[in-house]
Amino acid sequence: MIALRKDIRPSQAKLDQLEVFQAAIEEKTTFAEKSAEAKRLFSLRNTKKNPVFKEVKACLSKMCNSTRRCVYCEDSIGDEVEHIFPKDLYPDKCFSWENYVYACGPCNGPKNNMFAVFKQSDGQFIEVNPTRGTSASQPPPGEAALINPRIEDPLEFAILDLSGTFKFYPLPDLDPKNKKRTEYTYDDVLRLNHEEREPLRQARENAFGMFKARLSEYVSMKTKGVHQNKLDKLIDGIKKENHPTVWKEMQRYYNDDLLKKVDPKLEDLKELEKLFDSAPEALTW
Template sequence: MLHLSDPNLPARVSAKLAEYQDEIDEVENYAERVTLGKSRFSSRNTTTNATFRVVRARLSEMCSGAQRCVYCEDSVGDEVEHIKPKDLYPEDVFRWPNYIYACGPCNGGKNNKFAVINQGNLVIVTRPRGAPITPPSLGDPAFINPRTEDPLAFLTIDLLGTFLILPCEGLDPVAESRAKFTIEVLNLNRDLLLDARQNAFGGYRARLLEYRHRRDDGADVNELNALRDDLLATPHPTVWAEMKRQAPFIPTLQDLFEAVPEANEWLD
């Protein structure tokens, strides 16, 4: 999971989302706002809605590769995910900064699971099924938001064996609790993803070796640019980012990146 670029919405689309959100905000009762927000989002998040056609197109631009899920980077991201769950935060149902594209396993698994940081403590605010619809406890979101934060400031990948996503070493207690919560909620270490990251690691390394060999054999700039672009289109760009970050500590990667220093400047 990487920090996302943020393509701007056309003014008309932003205005329409604001109009949709105003309809929700005008309702005084919190429980009624939640119910209305969920209903209106369901009816408007369709392929026939001109506003959401643009929203989906912009979300697709934010994905890596062939529209990969922003969270796991493996499955197709085709569900509009609310980073702050609409079941808890009706005031953000139609807020553009609250959207990303996620896959079914990540979006369905996360659902309305959420937590906040209150006075240095992580407080779960997920509403149990059948519980009264009341506002969540106040606090800053614990879930790492890839639209406003750099997930790599919190998370790392074990490239030397397990390919687990883990909290970075040296985090303060609050940051570490946020990292663990995000990993758990998204189930980022399910077996399928461990295998996929390992395969991506091998793929990136092989493509970089190919680039090095073709460059040293005198390939022209067009061929080299095509090889670079193919590498950057490989799924799991966080693996690539981690390869660059960890290269000084892994001899085989260090040698490779020293031989191809320009790769350090390639965008993830």
């Protein structure tokens, strides 16, 4: 899951227009009516020609660290405006800019209305998505279980195992609630570790090899005294690659001294440590 840039937003005029769109939903009386209206109005407004959504999409693109990727799998093009809080369950957030990310169909489809909260009344974890064939009912108030890449940094919850599995695991020092949130997000909803999505795991492993090869090329070019313009091109390429979390995790492994602790037999990671030693500037890319 990509840690999105937090400093991008549409113009005030377009945000005002989103509020106008939202007001039409609020006019409805019951939850069922609001939910149905949200669905209807969103497909009506979210079109290529609509200037509000044109700008929304341009902003969502920029937030993905320069290349438009699905925020969840980081592998495909993000081509669907996805509601973090599903619009069927939260029609009050249907036209909320803060509720949008760019996702791909294979991630957005299964996620659909999957959602869970920790109930405000007793803190209990409860799934609030409607069962198949039924329509959504109003969820109880509570904190969302899904990690929200618009306001949270996914790397504060999960660690990507670079030593072999290339799967995501909850960070070891998480409290039970955040551990549950991480497992729910990565395993239950997005299924980023699931065997059905093995090509994604493979892609993360490949990305690791590619980032390391590019860093190695950079170190070698720098040693030869190649002009800065050429180095900048290489740096830019690294920043625009798929799976930016793999690169961020490689940096964290070095910064947190995890590379010093890995088994010396894991030659790839030992080499990575040497590369960052030779090019500490790469830790800021």
